[in-house]
Structure formats: C-alpha cells, structure tokens
Amino acid sequence: MPDGTLISAPLACCDTAPGLLPLAAARERLLRAAVPVVGEEALPPGMALGRVLAAAPRAALSLPPFDQSAMDGYALHAADLAPGAAPRVARRITAGEAAGPAIGAGEAVRVLTGAALPPGAAAVVMEEHVALRDGRVSARRLPRPGANIRRRGEDLAEGDILLAPGMRLDARHVALLAAAGVGTVAVRRQVRVALLSNGNELGTAIRDSNRPMLAALLARPEVTLTDLGVLPDDPEALAAALRGAAVGHDLILASGGISGSDADHLPGALRAAGGEAAVLKLALKPGKPLAHGRIGGALCLFLPGNPLAALVGMLTLGRPLLARLAGLATEMGPAPLAAVAAAGFSRKPGREEFLPARIIDQDGFGLPLLEPSGPFGSARLTPLAAADGLLWLPAATERVAPGDMLRFHPFAASFGLA
Ligand SMILES: Nc1nc2c(c(=O)[nH]1)N[C@H]1C(S)=C(S)[C@@H](COP(=O)(O)OP(=O)(O)OC[C@H]3O[C@@H](n4cnc5c(N)ncnc54)[C@H](O)[C@@H]3O)O[C@H]1N2
Numbered sequence: 001m002p003d004g005t006l007i008s009a010p011l012a013c014c015d016t017a018p019g020l021l022p023l024a025a026a027r028e029r030l031l032r033a034a035v036p037v038v039g040e041e042a043l044p045p046g047m048a049l050g051r052v053l054a055a056a057p058r059a060a061l062s063l064p065p066f067d068q069s070a071m072d073g074y075a076l077h078a079a080d081l082a083p084g085a086a087p088r089v090a091r092r093i094t095a096g097e098a099a100g101p102a103i104g105a106g107e108a109v110r111v112l113t114g115a116a117l118p119p120g121a122a123a124v125v126m127e128e129h130v131a132l133r134d135g136r137v138s139a140r141r142l143p144r145p146g147a148n149i150r151r152r153g154e155d156l157a158e159g160d161i162l163l164a165p166g167m168r169l170d171a172r173h174v175a176l177l178a179a180a181g182v183g184t185v186a187v188r189r190q191v192r193v194a195l196l197s198n199g200n201e202l203g204t205a206i207r208d209s210n211r212p213m214l215a216a217l218l219a220r221p222e223v224t225l226t227d228l229g230v231l232p233d234d235p236e237a238l239a240a241a242l243r244g245a246a247v248g249h250d251l252i253l254a255s256g257g258i259s260g261s262d263a264d265h266l267p268g269a270l271r272a273a274g275g276e277a278a279v280l281k282l283a284l285k286p287g288k289p290l291a292h293g294r295i296g297g298a299l300c301l302f303l304p305g306n307p308l309a310a311l312v313g314m315l316t317l318g319r320p321l322l323a324r325l326a327g328l329a330t331e332m333g334p335a336p337l338a339a340v341a342a343a344g345f346s347r348k349p350g351r352e353e354f355l356p357a358r359i360i361d362q363d364g365f366g367l368p369l370l371e372p373s374g375p376f377g378s379a380r381l382t383p384l385a386a387a388d389g390l391l392w393l394p395a396a397t398e399r400v401a402p403g404d405m406l407r408f409h410p411f412a413a414s415f416g417l418a
C-alpha cells in the first residue's frame with residue numbers, strides 16, 4: 001500500500017500538480033535524515049584521490065622551503081646590480097645541492113632552476129641576459145633586486161592549513177599535499193552502500209539494467225559497494241535481505257517494486273523488517289514514485305524501476321544523499337549550462353522534467369543548441385545513450401519554442417558520467 005501520509009508539508013509552488021512533492025522538497029527531506037558517516041582513515045595523499053577530507057591538513061614544510069632560483073642563470077650580490085659590474089663566477093649550485101656560504105660583492109654563483117640560493121643573493125640574472133668572459137659575468141640586462149628569486153614561504157608557511165574538511169581530493173590537492181610534506185591525510189571512511197534490484201521479471205527476457213547502471217554510478221572512491229543481486233517479489237525474502245543489509249551499511253539502494261501495485265512489496269518489506277518507509281509521489285518526470293526510509297543504521301532509497309526514472313532519481317536525489325553521507329561540504333554538483341532549444345515541442349505541465357538531449361550545434365554566442373535525443377519514454381534507454389546530457393524543464397512549462405533558453409546538465413560536467 002502506498003503511504004502518502006508522510007507528505008505533510010504543503011506544496012509551495014502553484015506550478016506543481018496537486019498532491020505531488022516538488023523535487024527540491026524531496027531532496028531536502030532526504031538530506032534532513034542523513035548525517036556524514038563517522039570514522040576516518042589516515043592515507044598517504046596518493047592513496048586518497050577522490051576521498052573526502054575529514055580534517056584540515058597542515059603544511060609540514062614552507063613552500064618554497066628555502067630561497068631558490070626561478071631560472072637558470074647567475075645569482076648576484078646587491079653591489080653587482082649596477083652597470084659595468086663583472087663579478088667572477090665563484091661556484092655552481094644545482095637543484096638539490098646545499099646553498100653553501102654567502103655570496104660576496106664581486107662574486108656570482110652559477111645557479112640552476114630550483115637551486116637553493118646562498119645568503120647575500122640579491123637577484124638572479126637569466127643566462128640569456130649575460131655575457132661570460134674570462135670567468136666573469138656581465139649582465140646585458142640588469143635584473144631588479146629580488147628578480148627571479150622564489151622566497152622561502154611565499155606560497156605557504158609551515159603549519160598553514162592547506163585544504164578544508166569536506167573537500168574531495170583531486171590531482172591538484174594531491175600535488176599540494178605532497179609538496180607540503182604531508183605524510184598522511186585524514187579522510188572519512190567510505191560510505192557502505194548495499195545495492196539490489198527487485199522484480200520477478202528480471203533475469204528472464206527482461207534483463208536487470210538498473211543494477212549495473214547504479215553500480216557504475218557508485219564506482220567512486222568514497223563508496224564501497226555490496227551487490228545484493230536481484231530479489232524476487234517476495235515480501236519475506238525482501239524483508240530478510242533488508243534486515244541483513246541493515247547491519248554494516250549506511251545506505252540501501254534499490255530499484256523497482258515501489259509504485260504501489262499488488263506486486264510492489266519493497267516499502268512494506270522494509271516496515272516488516274522493523275524499518276520505517278515512506279512512499280512519495282514526486283512532481284518529477286521521469287521518476288514520480290520514490291520511497292525512502294531507514295532500518296537500523298542504514299538509510300534506504302528505493303528508486304522507480306523504469307530505467308530512465310531510476311537514473312534521474314539517482315542523479316537528482318541519490319547523488320546529493322551520498323554526498324551528505326560521504327561528508328562532502330556541498331551536495332550540489334556543478335552548475336548547469338545555459339543552452340538554446342533547436343526545435344519546439346509541447347508538453348503536459350505539472351511536473352518538472354529531465355529530458356535526454358543532444359547538442360546538435362552551437363548558436364552565434366557559442367551556446368549549445370539542443371534537441372531531445374529521441375522519443376521520450378522512461379523505459380527507453382536508446383535516447384539516453386545518444387544524449388549529451390539532461391535538459392531541464394520547469395513544472396509550469398507547456399511549450400518550448402525554437403530559440404528558448406534552457407537549462408542543460410551535461411553528463412560529464414554535471415554528473416561525472418563519461
Ligand atoms: N497504475 C500505475 N502504474 C504505474 C505508475 C502509477 O503511478 N500508477 N507509475 C509508473 C511509473 S512513472 C513508474 S517509474 C513505474 C515505477 O514502478 P516501480 O518502481 O514499482 O517499478 P516496477 O513496477 O517494478 O517496474 C517498472 C518497470 O521497470 C522495469 N524494471 C524494474 N527494475 C528493473 C531493472 N532492475 N532493470 C531494468 N528494468 C527494470 C520493470 O520491468 C517494469 O517494466 O511504475 C509505473 N506504473
């Protein structure tokens with residue numbers, strides 16, 4: 001039996017069909033029930049790629065760690081930064097060597113990029129700008145004091161906070177941590193997700209496509225996945241599986257078996273297993289039915305069975321929920337792009353919509369020109385595979401005219417797909 005009673009908040013927007021919950025309200029509701037997982041691991045930066053920082057790492061070294069040359073050239077004393085000076089080349093320092101004694105007036109030191117500068121080095125003149133005669137250097141172009149010197153600590157000082165908790169580590173952060181001499185970083189433990197598909201039909205001529213799709217979306221560094229396989233439309237088997245998954249998981253993710261027919265048992269099984277379940281009807285196309293709840297320490301998100309609806313539910317609700325559980329500072333993905341409708345079409349208003357669309361060209365401003373990538377149908381996968389992203393339409397839209405501005409979520413940028 002569907003349980004709409006938990007939709008208690010009045011619907012804020014007149015654009016939405018009566019009785020349906022706007023997507024933003026559903027997201028808020030899911031996030032309200034979620035807190036970041038507790039527990040951390042200490043990992044070397046190179047092993048922590050994609051993980052979420054649990055604490056702010058501090059620099060173990062200043063950067064640069066000592067005054068160093070930014071160029072291949074000659075370090076000069078302040079007294080030799082004058083026309084006519086021709087200091088004698090006293091020695092040579094390469095990157096990694098000790099700086100040695102101070103430079104005196106009348107002395108130049110041959111330095112390579114990254115070399116430690118001896119005390120008394122007032123500037124480095126690039127090798128292209130000098131003439132070398134009898135072991136003496138004369139600058140054709142005199143450097144200004146401080147030229148071509150990277151000062152100790154100019155980028156950051158030892159003890160500085162490098163990155164904020166809640167950030168996901170990418171290649172840039174790994175470089176910064178490595179340079180700053182950070183041995184290990186504290187990252188949140190992975191979110192433990194159990195994944196299942198529900199439906200007696202799955203595995204016959206109807207293949208389970210949602211589970212591989214969702215598993216692919218969950219193949220991320222901050223997630224560890226348990227695949228529970230396909231479960232039949234059997235309330236007892238479902239309840240037993242949910243009870244088992246309640247231990248050792250933070251999220252149980254499922255698709256199918258929620259919309260309320262006499263063959264849809266998942267929310268009922270969750271209650272029978274001792275959990276709580278709410279069945280929602282969203283003002284979202286595709287993806288009207290959705291169920292959520294909890295059992296033990298695990299939150300539950302049950303997506304609709306139709307493949308496109310499962311994908312849209314995962315991208316718009318599952319991803320923000322996972323971001324919250326993983327401890328990311330923000331649940332929002334990258335901002336969508338502005339795009340332009342290449343063709344017009346009509347639609348039934350009342351539900352906001354995500355429509356697979358492809359970029360067919362660019363307009364005069366370089367904005368993508370979009371068209372739906374095939375006939376719409378929440379069970380159709382071919383328009384989805386041919387799309388570059390999802391075009392979004394507000395609930396109130398009845399007609400899209402050629403040239404209309406649209407909001408577009410490219411798969412790669414907005415959802416990390418592809
Ligand atoms: N009388 C009504 N019928 C339906 C409604 C409704 O409001 N009233 N809503 C429709 C919408 S919209 C959707 S979406 C589906 C959602 O239903 P369920 O989540 O209960 O999903 P099922 O009935 O189990 O399956 C629907 C459809 O999807 C196929 N499916 C299911 N799981 C998978 C999978 N893992 N891989 C591939 N395909 C899957 C399944 O075979 C069905 O064809 O309900 C509509 N009906």
Ligand code: MOO
Nearest residue numbers: 286287288309378
């Ligand atoms: O809205 Mo149903 O979720 O597939 O089309």
